[in-house]
Amino acid sequence: MADQLSGASRAAASDIPSLDRLLNAEALRPALDAHGRTQVVAALRRELDALRRRALDGELPRHELDAAAVAARTSAALDKAAQPRLRAVYNLTGTVLHTNLGRALLPDEAVASVLRALTTPANLEFDLDSGGRGDRDDLIDDLLCELTGAEAATVVNNNAAAVLLMLNALADRREVVVSRGELVEIGGAFRIPDIMKRAGAKLVEVGTTNRTHAADYDNAIGPRTAMLMKVHCSNYAVTGFTKSVGVAEVAAMAHARGLPATVDLGSGTLVDLTQFGLPKEDTVRETIAAGADLVTFSGDKLLGGPQAGLLVGRADLIRKIKKNPLKRALRVGKLTLAALEPVLHLYRAPEFLAQRLTTLRLLTRPLRDIQPQAERLRGVLAHAAGPGYAVEAVPMFSQIGSGALPIDQLPSYGLAVRHAGSGRPGRHLDRLETLLRRLPVPVIGRIADDALWLDLRCLEARDEADFSAQLAEPLA
Numbered sequence: 001m002a003d004q005l006s007g008a009s010r011a012a013a014s015d016i017p018s019l020d021r022l023l024n025a026e027a028l029r030p031a032l033d034a035h036g037r038t039q040v041v042a043a044l045r046r047e048l049d050a051l052r053r054r055a056l057d058g059e060l061p062r063h064e065l066d067a068a069a070v071a072a073r074t075s076a077a078l079d080k081a082a083q084p085r086l087r088a089v090y091n092l093t094g095t096v097l098h099t100n101l102g103r104a105l106l107p108d109e110a111v112a113s114v115l116r117a118l119t120t121p122a123n124l125e126f127d128l129d130s131g132g133r134g135d136r137d138d139l140i141d142d143l144l145c146e147l148t149g150a151e152a153a154t155v156v157n158n159n160a161a162a163v164l165l166m167l168n169a170l171a172d173r174r175e176v177v178v179s180r181g182e183l184v185e186i187g188g189a190f191r192i193p194d195i196m197k198r199a200g201a202k203l204v205e206v207g208t209t210n211r212t213h214a215a216d217y218d219n220a221i222g223p224r225t226a227m228l229m230k231v232h233c234s235n236y237a238v239t240g241f242t243k244s245v246g247v248a249e250v251a252a253m254a255h256a257r258g259l260p261a262t263v264d265l266g267s268g269t270l271v272d273l274t275q276f277g278l279p280k281e282d283t284v285r286e287t288i289a290a291g292a293d294l295v296t297f298s299g300d301k302l303l304g305g306p307q308a309g310l311l312v313g314r315a316d317l318i319r320k321i322k323k324n325p326l327k328r329a330l331r332v333g334k335l336t337l338a339a340l341e342p343v344l345h346l347y348r349a350p351e352f353l354a355q356r357l358t359t360l361r362l363l364t365r366p367l368r369d370i371q372p373q374a375e376r377l378r379g380v381l382a383h384a385a386g387p388g389y390a391v392e393a394v395p396m397f398s399q400i401g402s403g404a405l406p407i408d409q410l411p412s413y414g415l416a417v418r419h420a421g422s423g424r425p426g427r428h429l430d431r432l433e434t435l436l437r438r439l440p441v442p443v444i445g446r447i448a449d450d451a452l453w454l455d456l457r458c459l460e461a462r463d464e465a466d467f468s469a470q471l472a473e474p475l476a
Contacts, residue, residue, distance in 0.1 A: 011062040013055040017070070019044055027071035035078045043074045043081075089442045090467060094412065094455030096362050097267075097401035101444065103300045103307070105358040109342040110305065117338035124334045137322070139337050143344040147270050148284040150295070150312035154322055155340070156330040160190050162296035162309030163264050167199035169324040170260065170294075170317065171226035177204045179212040181244060182231035192231055192264075201226065211243040217250060221257050228254040230292075232266035232282075247282075251291025260293035260317060268297025268310070270347050276354055276364050278400075279408040284312060293317060299336075302400070304359030305343035306336050362458050363400060363410065370413040370456050371395075373464060377456070381415055384471035385432055390420045398457045414455040425450050435475040441466070 022028060022044055023037075031040050047070060054060040063069065091101045106114070116122070127134035137154050144153035156162050167176065176196060183205065185191045196203040202224070206216035217228055228250050251261035269281050281302065287295050294317050299308030309330075311321060321327065332340075346356050354360050374393035382391040394416045397409035417432060419425035429452050436443040445454040459467060 009062055010058060011055055011060045011065055013052050015062065015065060016048060016051050016055060017065060017067065019048065022048075022067060022070055025067040025071060027068040028074070031071060031075040031078055034075075035082065039078060039081075040074065043078050044070075047074050047077070087442065089444050090463070091458045092414065092443060092445045092454040092456065094396065094398045094414070094446065094453065094457065095401035096398060096410075096458060097301055097359065099401070103401075104304045105362075106306065106339055107304070107343065107346065107356055107358050109346065109356070110339040113338045113342045114335055117334050122334055122338070124337070136331070136334075136337060140341050140344060143341065143348075144310060144312055147344060147347050148295070148312045149288045150284075150314075152315040152318035153310065153312040154318055154327070155299075155332055155337070156309045156311070156327070157332050157336070158300075158307055159264070159266065159268075159296055159298040159309040160195065161330040162311050163192075164195055164199050165321055165324060165326050165330055166262060166294060166296060166311060167196060167201045168326055169321040170262075171199065171201035173200055173202075174226035175202045175204045175222065175224045176226055177206055177217055177220045177228045178231060179207045179216070179244065180205045181207060181209050181212055181242075182233060184231055184233055210241060212245055213243060214245050214249055214253065217245060217253055221253075221259070225257070225259060227260045227262050230261070230263045232264060247287055247290040247292055251293070254293075255291065260314070261291060262294040262313075263287050263292045263296070265295050265297040267301035267303075268295075269302040271350055271353065273302075275350075276360065278363060278410075288313065299340055299343075302359070303343065304357045306339035308332055308336050308340055362460075365457055365460075367411055367413060369461070373456050373459065373461070374413045374415055377464070377468065378415060380468045380471050381417065381454070384473070384475050385417060386474050386476055388420055388428065389432060390418050392416045392418075396453060396455055398455055410457070412455050412457045414453060414457075417452040417454070418450060432475070439470050439475075441470060443467075 019041070023032075023041070028040065035043075051060060051064070051070075089101060091098055093101070097103045123134065124139075125134050125136050126132075127138075140155060141153040145151065156165055178192065183192050193203050204220050204225070206212060206220045221228075230247055230250055247261070247263055254261040265282065265284060265287055267281075269283050270285070272280075272283060274280050284295050284297060292313065294311060294313035296309060296311050297303070299305040299310055303310075311318065343357070346353060354364050371393070378391050378393045382389070385391060392415070393413065396412050396414050396416075398412040399409055417429070419428040421428070429447050429450070433445065433447060433452055436445065443454070445452050447453070
């Protein structure tokens, strides 16, 4: 580089303008107004250090010292640093409840409630009737009891926390009986045996991976047994030569010995999904009715609300759980409660649920809406991708995600992109996938079978125009 710069065009370190001079330059005024003097000074110092190193190496063109050029680079660096790390994306992966993409999307009612809670004081722990201190669980426990048939309820920050709290409150230094076929590991290394250990409970495994009988539970009960526990196999299915014991039978055995029966239901649902054309999943109400004394489940999966762990069941057990010191450490804040309450209210009018609850609306979105959308967007993506790629509108299958109904698929439609040239397509698809991720609103798909798949189930009609607008120009 030094050989390519003539003496007249090469800048020396002594030619670099001072910090004070640049700060007083008119070209830097917009950056000062937008980011403040503290950040601008720090960014300018980094820029000047970089210029000085290049000057000492003889690689600094003189024109790069112009105040407008320095201001433009500094402003660009500041603008980039100010961009939020948590960004909106288009989820075209085909997984509706995608853990890495934030799981459930909140309905409009929940969004409005959260906005109010963000901007105004609220009666989080204040009883408006008595004027005294209240319990934040009072905001939602009546609704949860109504919707599940439970006697009492409480809420913590996620289902893993709910399981941990339940075990620590009811089984510390005691035994918990669980079938080997239910010792699950969920994403993020959540393992039932590890949670047991952290909670201070001793795991007693019964049965085998594929077959567990009622006698296995019964024979395992001893003087140190605290509970019999069922765990929903949320992210896998055991098929073939299998046997498991239902909640009702486990609960009957537990009650005969004076023990509680508990169920970690995982994703949890409050309504029968078959009425919406979706696969069957045990509801919380059905689980309580079958005899479970406590049920834990998630708020941000099939329920369609914010991240939360819900515990419902016997009033005496819930009281004991709420007295545990861990409850305060795991409790939710006002934003979670502000989002959860309106979501629960939606379930009181199940006839409107498929329209108003975003998660259910996406899960039940009909092919007659998705297929024409794929046809409309095929040309848009083909133009943006360029002649090196072939884009087709094709049928595909979505999945619910987040461990819910892991082997069930939802017929869907989307775009399949393949490399149109010769040779191995991998690097070409990786390049296109990277370009889509770098859009102002990143587009997230999946690569499989020598194609980039963009499932349109989660691209609702109201977002289609904005999606198309950022593909108006070629990506390359």
